[in-house]
Every structure is written in structure tokens, then in C-alpha cells.
Amino acid sequence: MRRIAPLAIVLSLVLSLGLVSFNGSAQNALEQLAKQQISQKTGINPNLIATLFVTKDQDQFVLAFVYINQAVMQSKLKPELKTAIAPFVGQKALLTLVVPTRRSFFSPLKLSFQQGALSYLIAADSVHPVADKFEAGFFEANTVRAGVILLPSAIDISQPWQITYDGSFSTTFSLSEAPAAQPPQNNSPLPARGFLFLLLQFILLFFLLPFLV
Numbered sequence: 001m002r003r004i005a006p007l008a009i010v011l012s013l014v015l016s017l018g019l020v021s022f023n024g025s026a027q028n029a030l031e032q033l034a035k036q037q038i039s040q041k042t043g044i045n046p047n048l049i050a051t052l053f054v055t056k057d058q059d060q061f062v063l064a065f066v067y068i069n070q071a072v073m074q075s076k077l078k079p080e081l082k083t084a085i086a087p088f089v090g091q092k093a094l095l096t097l098v099v100p101t102r103r104s105f106f107s108p109l110k111l112s113f114q115q116g117a118l119s120y121l122i123a124a125d126s127v128h129p130v131a132d133k134f135e136a137g138f139f140e141a142n143t144v145r146a147g148v149i150l151l152p153s154a155i156d157i158s159q160p161w162q163i164t165y166d167g168s169f170s171t172t173f174s175l176s177e178a179p180a181a182q183p184p185q186n187n188s189p190l191p192a193r194g195f196l197f198l199l200l201q202f203i204l205l206f207f208l209l210p211f212l213v
Contacts, residue, residue: 031171038064041209043075050163052171059104061139064208065163066095067175068148076213084130085148092151095130099208100139107136113152114170115161120152131211144211 031051039046044066052063066072068088072095085095098106108127113120127134127149134147155161160174 042212044072047175050171050173052169054165054169060102061098061100061104064097068093068095088148094149096147096149098145100141102141103138106139110166112164113161115155126150142207
């Protein structure tokens, strides 16, 4: 971990200077890359995964969501993690992971769900910690926090729905969509902007994947 820390510091400084912005197609591309990496390492169908990058003021973190079902229980997740989420199989629940790139404030109650014209807030009793505390507060950089969040009963999981954090950052979850295509391989030198995106992906997943598998 000591070798990675300086890279995280440099990247955090770059982000704070505004040289990289997670929005629009660039954010979507990065989230798809992270989703594919998680799927490949865990063996979980990418349709059961969503990722969301949040960078606002001093807060910078990645959110990863895994829809908990029997297929996830057959994946490469660590046995202790499977044991923790097993009671939520069949309950329309999301394993939710937070990985800050620097000390950041996170609250699970800032998450909300949208489907069609309706929006749903999260009730405190719908949040269940999996590892350490999973409640509003400051999370240290390069750590992983995990919890299970129950979806509102009105959400129809056969149809796409959106997950939004703090009213500004959102991603779409669809259990039935076709798996996203693998990003094209390109052996030519990456532009500086592309390199920073890949570097961020590497740093975040360096901490997330060891937690999962």
C-alpha cells in the first residue's frame, strides 16, 4: 500500500485543481471500465453491478453497487462477505461499497432512487452495515466501507432505475440490459487525460478488489 499512496496523493491534487472532471461521457466511460473490472475479478454478471464516481468540493470517492441474488452467492466474493449478505438474498437489496480517494464525507441517506416519474429517499432502517460503520461521517482515504441498502418496495427491478447521490451524481441500474461491450484495446500512447482516468481506475480498484475477493 505504501507504493500506491503517493500516486493517490498526486491524483487527488490533480482533481482538486480541476484538471480532470467526472461528468458526461467521460464519467460514463470510466464507470463502465470500473464495472467491467469488478465483473471480471469477481465473476459477477455486469448487469448486477453499477458504479458511480463522486467528486464535489473536498469529497472524492467511488461507489460500487452489487444487486444481491443467488448468482452473487456463487461468485468469487470472499466467504465472510457472502455470509454477511446472505440474509438479503431475495429482498431487493444492494451491497454498497464506498472507496474514498481522500478523506471525504459520505452519508448513505444522501442516496436516492428514481424510476419513471417517481423518486424514493432511503430510510435509516433500510441501511445495514457490513464492514465497520456504514453511517454518515468522514471516511478516510484508501479504505473500503460496506453496507447493504434495501431498495424501496415500489421499485420494479425488471425495469431500469436510477441511483443518485446528493442530487447531482447518478447512474442507471438495469438487471436485464445486455452486458456492456469490452473497451477496445489500443496500444498507442494514451493522452494525458486518458492516462489520468486509467490511473484513477487503478487506484480505486486496487483497494476495492482486495476487499471483495
